[in-house]
Amino acid sequence: MPWKRFGYICRKASADYKDHEDISVCLKRAENDTACDLYGDNITINSWPRKILDGISTIQEKQNAQWAIEAYSGLNISQQLEFPMKFKRVIAYLICVTLTFYILAGIYQFKVAPSFIEVFDNFKMSIPNRLLFYQECWKYFVFAVSVTLVLALIIGFKMGKLFKFTIGVEDSFIIKYLMFKSIRKSYQRVIEILQFPILCAKSLKQSNDSPIITHLQVVKSLKMCISKEMQELIEHEMQSICENCEKQMKLVSVLVALIAVAAIFFFLISAYSPLFLLGEIA
Structure with a gap:
């Protein structure tokens, strides 16, 4: 804090x-x-x-x-500038979903599938196509889930960096190219607001293209309470950041969940098809 x-x-x-x-x-x-x-x-x-x-x-x-x-x-902005707990819960959810997939895939690949294959070999029967398909493609499912999860964790980590206000984090590759542009723009506006009193006190040149800086200059010239206006602007931009971060995390979580559920679906199909065939033999 x-x-x-x-x-x-x-x-x-x-x-x-x-x-x-x-x-x-x-x-x-x-x-x-x-x-x-x-x-x-x-x-x-x-x-x-x-x-x-x-x-x-x-x-x-x-x-x-x-x-x-x-x-x-x-300024009274400590609450607005803290990393929301709900983002941490989304990351925890993604990890739980992925771990569930890894456990199921591992048990089936290394324990269940070899037993099925051995039984079919003993009965001189051809191995079901669905079982072969999963045997051949399971590594691609694991890779896809792993890459998506790692990407989600990196995005979540970078979001945490935003709320820690690490210098230069807004120029990182992840934030510039893999996160919503609106998040970066709002963050840059917050930095402009936070820097305003120093730059103004030093009489340093500030961007005339920024409506926020222009507005704060007017506030100062009218001798209004600069702290109050800065706080209101920061709260507005931080709310925008939180809303867009939440949208991004939902998008990533849905993507991870879809891939994991699709992989588990194929796993269940390939697992039950041998059971039905063996049941017919019995």
């Missing part, structure tokens, strides 16, 4: 910022406060909370630094 710790550091620094003190000194003191441990684990180096704190530390003008730290201290 890096954002809870981040929020506390910003609130503590905002309240403890002394006259003629460099903002970096104030932030360092806030981060070294033992009470930070009550708000979660240490903030990782390659995360956006860390990058934002480092960015605030480099603001030279006291008034701008005070404005930026107050903007971040007014």
Whole structure:
């Protein structure tokens, strides 16, 4: 929960910022406060909370630094930026479905099928085509299920990285080419919103093509509460991310389930066809 710790550091620094003190000194003191441990684990180096704190530390003008730290201290976004538990349950479901398939396929391939083949050989009978088909193709079913599951797990892992706000994760191959474009766009908008106070405080050039940045500039010029507007925008974009991630996970889970169910269906057909033939002989 890096954002809870981040929020506390910003609130503590905002309240403890002394006259003629460099903002970096104030932030360092806030981060070294033992009470930070009550708000979660240490903030990782390659995360956006860390990058934002480092960015605030480099603001030279006291008034701008005070404005930026107050903007971040007014945010209450820790719940919106956490990885939803329902995505973890989908991943657990996929693993259970696949393990069930592996167990059934393994038992049939290495225990049941050889026994059937031996019985048919003893009776000098031809082996049923359905049994031969599954014997020849079972490895392809296992491969298809395995590839789909691995892909689903990688996508789920990358979704987790998004919610951990790891720097550069939005430019990874999986997110750029295998996940919905709407997820990446919403994530980039969240990053734009989170960076706005720092870039504005440093008077750095920001993209004029972004409607969000243009809107926040208007909010600042009108002296509206920047924290409130940032929070509303972040909540909106994070809701969009969650909804689209859920759609993607449903799509992947349906794909894995269909392949696994199809494989189990062929397994059952090939398993029962020898039983019917042997029953006729008996």
